[in-house]
Amino acid sequence: MLKNISVFENDPVPRAVFKLALPTVLSMIVSVFYNMVDTFFVGQTGDANQMAAVSVATPVFLFFMAAGNIFGMGGSSFLSRALGEKRYDKAKNISSFCLYAGIAVGIIGTILMFSFMTEILQAVGTSENTFGYAKEYLSWIAYGGVAIVVSTAFTNLVRGEGASQSAMKAMMAGTIANIVLDPIFILDRFLFIPCLGLGVAGAAIATVIGNLVSIVVCFFHVISKNSVLTLSPKYFAMRNGILKGVLLIGLPASLTNILMSLSNILTNKFLVSYGDVNVAGMGIAMKANMLVIFVQLGVAAGTQPLIGYTFGAKNFKRMKAAMKFAMLCNITAGISLTALYFIFTRQIVNIFINDPTVIDAGVRMLRALMVSSPVVGILFMFNFSFQAMGKALPSLALAVSRQGFVFLPAIILLNMFLGLEGIVLAQPIADYVSIFMALCMFLYMNKGFKKMEQEAASANDTH
Secondary structure (H helix, E strand, O other): OHHHHHHHHOOOHHHHHHHHHHHHHHHHHHHHHHHHHHHHHHHOOOOHHHHHHHHHHHHHHHHHHHHHHHHHHHHHHHHHHHHHOOOHHHHHHHHHHHHHHHHHHHHHHHHHHHHOHHHHHHHOOOOOOOHHHHHHHHHHHHHOHHHHHHHHHHHHHHHHOOOHHHHHHHHHHHHHHHHHHHHHHHOOEEOOEEOOOOOHHHHHHHHHHHHHHHHHHHHHHHOOOOOOOOOOHHHOOOOOOHHHHHHHHHHHHHHHHHHHHHHHHHHHHHHHOOOHHHHHHHHHHHHHHHHHHHHHHHHHHHHHHHHHHHHHOOOHHHHHHHHHHHHHHHHHHHHHHHHHHHHOHHHHHHOOOOOHHHHHHHHHHHHHHHHHOOOHHHHHHHHHHHHHHOOHHHHHHHHHHHHHHOHHHHHHHHHHHHOHHHHHHHHHHHHHHHHHHHHHHHHHHHHHHHHHHHHHHHHHHHO
């Protein structure tokens, strides 16, 4: 645990950012490849309806991840600030609360999912061709609800105490297990080996098992001597600011996932009127675009504990230096990956499916989604930084802008005036508006940081 804190306090900013962010980025990249492989193997069934079913069902799966992020992102932010304040017992209270509250929420989610399965599937835009496949997929995801919530929460908590390599191992172990199991569960035959041939249900089962593997790795880290986290229920507490501290940041962070789910659902409902081919094409485009998004998310998420720790320690100069360097890394990665994607768009989409009509749709949609990719990492960096600082209102405002009050009017109006092209342009437009909002928020907050720095300098001079 002291080794982790040394990264926060003593390493030069570029080294600290790389130590914390690189394992997170690597685990994010592996997760992206899992999603791509998952889509690839479903595509190998040769059934566009199964591909479309996964596309429309995935947003519902994200609701479980959103629940996990209430305790993962909220707990991680609160945890890193508590460590910066040297309040180690409180860190144990936070981790125990997040574990057991996450289990309870996962159980509730599973019950709700099975109670309203038909209504949920009708709401997300399934057609007659995709309803049965989507039901199979979501039924297995519902069985694994607790695993998904706890896995999402604890990988973030482990990262929040500065153990980004352990968090990476947990995510990668789960993802690799998922990738290995995908062909076994999804296909009838793989490399001349008979498999289970469960189709989309197999994809969901592999996902649940992967999350269970991640939990096991996280728990092994927690019971080691290198962690301040705990699994013991005796540290469980909701009072003394624990519940409020977690939810204050966790709910806005979770809202990002919820709004992402709702925006995906709305997008699919609009796309259904243009045919299941376009639903499948958008599903592929969004999966492919995840590499660019997740690399930049990884840098932001990996740097978040450093920002939270320095904010808790009131070391604003180091905090802002970390933010600037991480943003530079994101812009560099965004520009480089966008250039590669525009050059090899068709080849990337062709990896997932051989249907020429789906490929044409996917190419058009992927290029539209990439319009904001060079700079969207700036938005992620600001959002994760606001979460790390415990700034609930700015974090909430960004959460409801990119996927909410900017995106939703944009997709409705653009669909009315531009049709299919308007639907896929809605997200890049929302990204640029949200980046401008985030910059304005930080400039306002920076005035307060400068004032606190001056007060701290005056106090030191007095002593």
